[in-house]
Amino acid sequence: MGFEWDDHIALSRRDEGSFDADLEQGWTVGGGVNxxxxxxxxxxxxxxxxxxxxxxxxxxxxxxxxxxPGPATVSTRVLREGGRFATVAADLAQGAGxxxxxxxxxxxxxxxxxxxxxxxxxxxxxxxxxxxxxEFAPAELRKVAPLMDRFDLLFDPTCIGWAVGEPSRRGLxxxxxxxxxxxxxxxxxxxxxxxxxxxxxMDFGVMGWAPTLELTVHVRxxxxxxxxxxxxxxxxxxxxxxxxxxxxxxxAGRLVAQSRQLAMWPRA
Amino acid sequence: MGFEWDDHIALSRRDEGSFDADLEQGWTVGGGVNxxxxxxxxxxxxxxxxxxxxxxxxxxxxxxxxxxPGPATVSTRVLREGGRFATVAADLAQGAGxxxxxxxxxxxxxxxxxxxxxxxxxxxxxxxxxxxxxEFAPAELRKVAPLMDRFDLLFDPTCIGWAVGEPSRRGLxxxxxxxxxxxxxxxxxxxxxxxxxxxxxMDFGVMGWAPTLELTVHVRxxxxxxxxxxxxxxxxxxxxxxxxxxxxxxxAGRLVAQSRQLAMWPRA
Numbered sequence: 269m270g271f272e273w274d275d276h277i278a279l280s281r282r283d284e285g286s287f288d289a290d291l292e293q294g295w296t297v298g299g300g301v302n303x304x305x306x307x308x309x310x311x312x313x314x315x316x317x318x319x320x321x322x323x324x325x326x327x328x329x330x331x332x333x334x335x336x337p338g339p340a341t342v343s344t345r346v347l348r349e350g351g352r353f354a355t356v357a358a359d360l361a362q363g364a365g366x367x368x369x370x371x372x373x374x375x376x377x378x379x380x381x382x383x384x385x386x387x388x389x390x391x392x393x394x395x396x397x398x399x400x401x402x403e404f405a406p407a408e409l410r411k412v413a414p415l416m417d418r419f420d421l422l423f424d425p426t427c428i429g430w431a432v433g434e435p436s437r438r439g440l441x442x443x444x445x446x447x448x449x450x451x452x453x454x455x456x457x458x459x460x461x462x463x464x465x466x467x468x469x470m471d472f473g474v475m476g477w478a479p480t481l482e483l484t485v486h487v488r489x490x491x492x493x494x495x496x497x498x499x500x501x502x503x504x505x506x507x508x509x510x511x512x513x514x515x516x517x518x519x520a521g522r523l524v525a526q527s528r529q530l531a532m533w534p535r536a
Numbered sequence: 537m538g539f540e541w542d543d544h545i546a547l548s549r550r551d552e553g554s555f556d557a558d559l560e561q562g563w564t565v566g567g568g569v570n571x572x573x574x575x576x577x578x579x580x581x582x583x584x585x586x587x588x589x590x591x592x593x594x595x596x597x598x599x600x601x602x603x604x605p606g607p608a609t610v611s612t613r614v615l616r617e618g619g620r621f622a623t624v625a626a627d628l629a630q631g632a633g634x635x636x637x638x639x640x641x642x643x644x645x646x647x648x649x650x651x652x653x654x655x656x657x658x659x660x661x662x663x664x665x666x667x668x669x670x671e672f673a674p675a676e677l678r679k680v681a682p683l684m685d686r687f688d689l690l691f692d693p694t695c696i697g698w699a700v701g702e703p704s705r706r707g708l709x710x711x712x713x714x715x716x717x718x719x720x721x722x723x724x725x726x727x728x729x730x731x732x733x734x735x736x737x738m739d740f741g742v743m744g745w746a747p748t749l750e751l752t753v754h755v756r757x758x759x760x761x762x763x764x765x766x767x768x769x770x771x772x773x774x775x776x777x778x779x780x781x782x783x784x785x786x787x788a789g790r791l792v793a794q795s796r797q798l799a800m801w802p803r804a
Binding site: 325326328330332333347348353355357366369370371372373377380381382383384385386387388438439481482484486488489503504505506507508509511523526528530 | 593594596598600601615616621623625634637638639640641645648649650651652653654655656706707749750752754756757771772773774775776777779790791794796798
């Protein structure tokens with residue numbers, strides 16, 4: 269059986285370095301298309317451009333203007349090949365307008381050395397049966413955020429107070445994440461996971477949309493099958509912007525992705 | 537009086553979007569040119585390309601190949617202008633080879649809102665007169681690392697054990713930083729500061745060079761005059777790579793830059 273995710277990030281190759289995509293309505297939130305999903309679409313195009321180096325190691329994207337569902341073009345340009353790493357520039361465009369521009373370094377993650385030494389601490393998230401599922405979100409919210417039907421997101425109970433008017437004000441959102449129908453994670457999918465949760469500004473009771481200026485994701489390992497833990501944290505709100513640091517940990521207890529984005533603080 | 541820093545990052549404009557640079561021998565370390573200095577050279581070119589938006593807000597650079605002192609070209613291409621932000625692609629090349637490719641979002645930092653809300657904690661660094669100055673580095677080290685003559689770097693005494701064979705193994709380097717002759721920091725200079733310290737791998741007793749794959753710097757405010765505090769931390773060494781998270785705090789106690797780089801773990 270195919271999973272909807274694979275259809276949603278599918279591309280048809282137009283020529284050497286350009287691809288047609290059909291951006292899925294189901295990944296919209298508040299009218300815009302989720303930036304993490306778009307990064308996975310771009311990441312998929314880069315992967316197909318690089319035989320033998322399928323996996324993102326580091327992807328940096330600057331978001332220029334809002335994307336709408338429907339046709340889009342991803343163009344890739346290989347800047348360096350050879351050795352263990354390749355570097356590629358990629359743009360996602362609709363009509364004449366570039367929406368997202370990205371730089372990426374790719375490799376074959378499974379061919380890298382196995383040693384791991386981590387002092388980072390796995391997010392402390394309650395067991396799944398004690399978490400609050402996004403399936404309990406009010407119908408009117410789901411209507412403006414169809415992306416919530418794309419995945420199971422189980423919020424740690426200490427991070428969901430904002431939904432009932434009692435934000436924790438710690439600048440922390442965390443929970444369990446899994447694509448719909450239990451599709452297992454992979455390196456390309458992790459690009460989306462790093463931007464799938466609501467903005468951490470909600471943990472301050474600020475409910476608006478937080479447009480991403482820049483998002484960099486480092487994929488540190490191929491994720492094991494199963495649920496992942498995701499945490500989003502901000503520690504500096506300044507100049508009308510905030511950083512959002514994300515970690516993704518896999519079911520084997522390994523830190524598989526680290527990302528940071530700089531986003532606009534929502535208008536009150 | 538002019539400061540050497542301003543000469544070292546100086547450019548002569550060739551045309552609308554391309555600049556000639558002369559990369560300074562004095563910023564080399566182990567034969568290569570420091571990647572932070574190079575990012576400031578690129579950042580300076582972008583600044584000169586964008587009237588009214590002089591300051592980096594977010595700069596993402598992927599390092600393709602080693603740079604040598606001498607002539608280089610920086611070419612810039614404006615991807616978005618208008619409103620508060622502009623986005624630019626920039627490459628630094630020597631001869632036919634692109635050495636660094638970057639994407640940057642710029643603005644006028646002084647025109648952004650003043651409010652700040654920070655839960656990040658200022659690095660705990662001993663007073664300057666209790667720190668260990670880079671001027672005490674052995675002569676043979678200074679010979680392979682001329683960049684150490686470009687700035688005053690005062691290491692917190694708890695972070696310098698590696699220099700005498702007793703690394704703390706915490707994955708933490710921090711100290712006070714100031715350009716030579718007391719030149720005050722500015723947003724372009726902060727791009728360098730985020731990559732000026734030795735690699736944090738040294739705090740594990742691993743003394744080799746750690747080539748940068750990717751470096752993203754967010755400049756969060758115009759720094760106040762005076763010394764800055766710099767901290768470098770890693771929490772995940774895996775697949776032969778490690779992330780290095782840097783914070784720069786200014787003399788007014790404000791978090792002025794946050795960066796993360798992904799670098800190769802040095803060969804033993």
